[in-house]
Amino acid sequence: MNTTLYIKQSLNISEKSINATLKLLAEDCTIPFISRYRKDATGNLDEVQIEQIAKISRQFEDMMKRKEAILKSVEEQGALTPELRQRIEASFDMQEIEDLYLPYKKKKKTKADAAKEKGLEPMARIIMSQKASDLTFLAAKYINDQVASEEEALQGARDIMAEWINENMYVRKNLRRMFQRQAVITSKAVKARKDEEEAQKYAQYFEWEENLGRMPSHRLLALLRAESEGFVKVNTGISKEEAIEFIEKAIIKIGNNETAGQIASAVKDSYKRLLEPAIANETLQEAKEKADKKAIEIFSDNLSQLLLAPPLGEKRILAIDPGYRSGCKVVCLDEKGDLLHNETIYPHAPQNESGMAMKKIRSMVNAYNIEAISIGNGTASRETEFFIKKIAFDKPLQVFVVSEAGASVYSASKIARDEFPNYDVTVRGAVSIGRRLADPLAELVKIDAKSIGVGQYQHDVDQARLKNELDTTVMKCVNAVGINLNTASKSLLSYVSGIGEKMAENIVNYRAENGAFEDRKQLKKVPRLGEKAFQQAAAFVRISNPVNPLDNSAVHPEAYGIVEKMAKDLGIKTHELIANKEKIAMIRPEKYVTETIGILSIQDIVKELEKPGLDPRKAAKIFEFDPNVKKITDLKTGMVLPGIVNNITAFGCFVDLGIKESGLVHISQLKEGFVSDVNEVVKLHQHVRVKVTEVDEARKRIQLSMIL
Numbered sequence: 001m002n003t004t005l006y007i008k009q010s011l012n013i014s015e016k017s018i019n020a021t022l023k024l025l026a027e028d029c030t031i032p033f034i035s036r037y038r039k040d041a042t043g044n045l046d047e048v049q050i051e052q053i054a055k056i057s058r059q060f061e062d063m064m065k066r067k068e069a070i071l072k073s074v075e076e077q078g079a080l081t082p083e084l085r086q087r088i089e090a091s092f093d094m095q096e097i098e099d100l101y102l103p104y105k106k107k108k109k110t111k112a113d114a115a116k117e118k119g120l121e122p123m124a125r126i127i128m129s130q131k132a133s134d135l136t137f138l139a140a141k142y143i144n145d146q147v148a149s150e151e152e153a154l155q156g157a158r159d160i161m162a163e164w165i166n167e168n169m170y171v172r173k174n175l176r177r178m179f180q181r182q183a184v185i186t187s188k189a190v191k192a193r194k195d196e197e198e199a200q201k202y203a204q205y206f207e208w209e210e211n212l213g214r215m216p217s218h219r220l221l222a223l224l225r226a227e228s229e230g231f232v233k234v235n236t237g238i239s240k241e242e243a244i245e246f247i248e249k250a251i252i253k254i255g256n257n258e259t260a261g262q263i264a265s266a267v268k269d270s271y272k273r274l275l276e277p278a279i280a281n282e283t284l285q286e287a288k289e290k291a292d293k294k295a296i297e298i299f300s301d302n303l304s305q306l307l308l309a310p311p312l313g314e315k316r317i318l319a320i321d322p323g324y325r326s327g328c329k330v331v332c333l334d335e336k337g338d339l340l341h342n343e344t345i346y347p348h349a350p351q352n353e354s355g356m357a358m359k360k361i362r363s364m365v366n367a368y369n370i371e372a373i374s375i376g377n378g379t380a381s382r383e384t385e386f387f388i389k390k391i392a393f394d395k396p397l398q399v400f401v402v403s404e405a406g407a408s409v410y411s412a413s414k415i416a417r418d419e420f421p422n423y424d425v426t427v428r429g430a431v432s433i434g435r436r437l438a439d440p441l442a443e444l445v446k447i448d449a450k451s452i453g454v455g456q457y458q459h460d461v462d463q464a465r466l467k468n469e470l471d472t473t474v475m476k477c478v479n480a481v482g483i484n485l486n487t488a489s490k491s492l493l494s495y496v497s498g499i500g501e502k503m504a505e506n507i508v509n510y511r512a513e514n515g516a517f518e519d520r521k522q523l524k525k526v527p528r529l530g531e532k533a534f535q536q537a538a539a540f541v542r543i544s545n546p547v548n549p550l551d552n553s554a555v556h557p558e559a560y561g562i563v564e565k566m567a568k569d570l571g572i573k574t575h576e577l578i579a580n581k582e583k584i585a586m587i588r589p590e591k592y593v594t595e596t597i598g599i600l601s602i603q604d605i606v607k608e609l610e611k612p613g614l615d616p617r618k619a620a621k622i623f624e625f626d627p628n629v630k631k632i633t634d635l636k637t638g639m640v641l642p643g644i645v646n647n648i649t650a651f652g653c654f655v656d657l658g659i660k661e662s663g664l665v666h667i668s669q670l671k672e673g674f675v676s677d678v679n680e681v682v683k684l685h686q687h688v689r690v691k692v693t694e695v696d697e698a699r700k701r702i703q704l705s706m707i708l
Helices: 003-010 015-026 031-037 047-076 082-090 094-104 111-117 121-128 135-140 150-166 169-182 197-205 217-228 240-251 258-307 354-367 381-390 407-411 414-419 425-438 440-444 463-481 500-514 520-525 531-540 557-569 599-610
Strands: 184-189 207-211 232-237 317-321 328-333 339-345 372-376 398-402 640-649 652-656 663-666 687-696 701-705
Touching (some): 003 047, 031 531, 094 169, 121 150, 150 169, 169 240, 169 258, 184 197, 197 207, 217 258, 232 258, 240 258, 258 463, 317 354, 328 354, 339 354, 372 425, 381 398, 407 425, 414 425, 500 520, 531 557
Parallel strands (some): 663 701
Antiparallel strands (some): 184 207, 687 701
């Protein structure tokens, strides 16, 4: 079997499309580039399908490398028979391959090894074949200076048989199936730690039992976290009697033979000591991997929604990081997000200098021609919002409350220090709050995605897999929107198709030394940015007010000649064709198909010409919380309130009500009827109306319902 056929087994995609995609990936083409600009080659595969092909292709390569290593290891042991080689080479199931290798796998000295060294393997074979008629007589023949008695000889034989049973592929395969269907996970509290305050959040798992296969991903991760923190002990298993009965039926051929009892003892020992621990651990690990996958998918979906949140755009923004005793840090930013001014005001207790603070805000708004105000949603957020809305400005101002999740992480990062070496963390944090209103994507890419707080159990899942998925998500979002080549930060540029961190730094340095880019072709002058990198990146970067208007669109430079021909055929200049619906409607796409650019790409070009460089994100909207709710004690059961979805999990969503604590809408309370996926009902940052169903002030927990 080759890579293509292996992929085709898992995906309903034609061999032609798979081969084309593999060829492009082998040529170092990125997924965003392939999905956007090589549709005709791949048969219009989307990013998800291309990513799946890439992932399964890597799995196949890893499997082939593992098989090669196994064959080499067995061959070095002098145990590689033609039959074994054929079975390993013919298998494309990693569990089966590992089972075939198990008897030859290097491991610590076992009981069976010790028995074999005593010369008891022939005796074990005779018993296993059930051909012995007098076990005492048989065992006596194996007594020597290492074996003191018949019972010791029989015990050694049972140890060897137990290992053979453990290595039996049929037994292992069917036990796995039994575990997958029947495994029950149980947990019990660790008595010594049961009464600790930190343990109480896991109280429900002090005595827990559930079918592992039906256990929701979030609950499994919570249970495993409780175990890792030492508050509970977890066990996974199936009916011991049923498992042993199955193995005995598979192994013992003659039930009333004298040897049957010895084999039955070996079966029990093998199951308890070898099979059960190994298969139980395997099954739990598989369940954990599935739970990780689900949690990472939710995290990626949330991150994508957050990164593609509506931007305000290039506006002059006054941003406030609210606080009480330490005051509110205020910064003024220009249209590019550059810092113009900063100072601290003290409108709240204990200073209560609201009059002076109002004067300062009015003065800054006028002096720096501020168009919008961005307030962080942390401590003192609501009070600061009310304070700002009391000010009589000379012109209408939009006031937004934005999530400040991760702002403190950014403010202490190397990126922030490099950007603002002469300012402290409070100023940097306020700048981030302002910039994420103007363009959430451009600002949030500077922060480790795990610090943004839109996932569940993010520290409990496979960290390498999480990082890879989140990096892929950021890249998708950046390339879906496109970036301004002359204003993008190094962090933002690094996620552009074909660029990467080092190349992004080279672009920023080139820009600093040579001034703004005037056209896309100038990218080729950046040190170490070759033809391949240019091909992958060019169409995802934009240049404002360019000489060639196509440089501010998603049309790839390789297709500029086609657009120019379209314009020429219509008797107009290229710039006159862009956004000219009447002329664009006259274009016949099939006329412009070439050997390298097919009909799907031409159709995309025509769509892009209608609205060049269109940002797929919606415009930012102001949201008003209930002015009467400022803290959890203001909440009453039955209240119906406006809120913003600020996190999505497998078991529901959390809603910001404008107070410190977010409320939970359980999945069963999202709407009438069954809901299998929370994302089918709500999206991150969605404006919703919720009913308060329960308030636990002591535990700071709020239960909400969207069924009004």
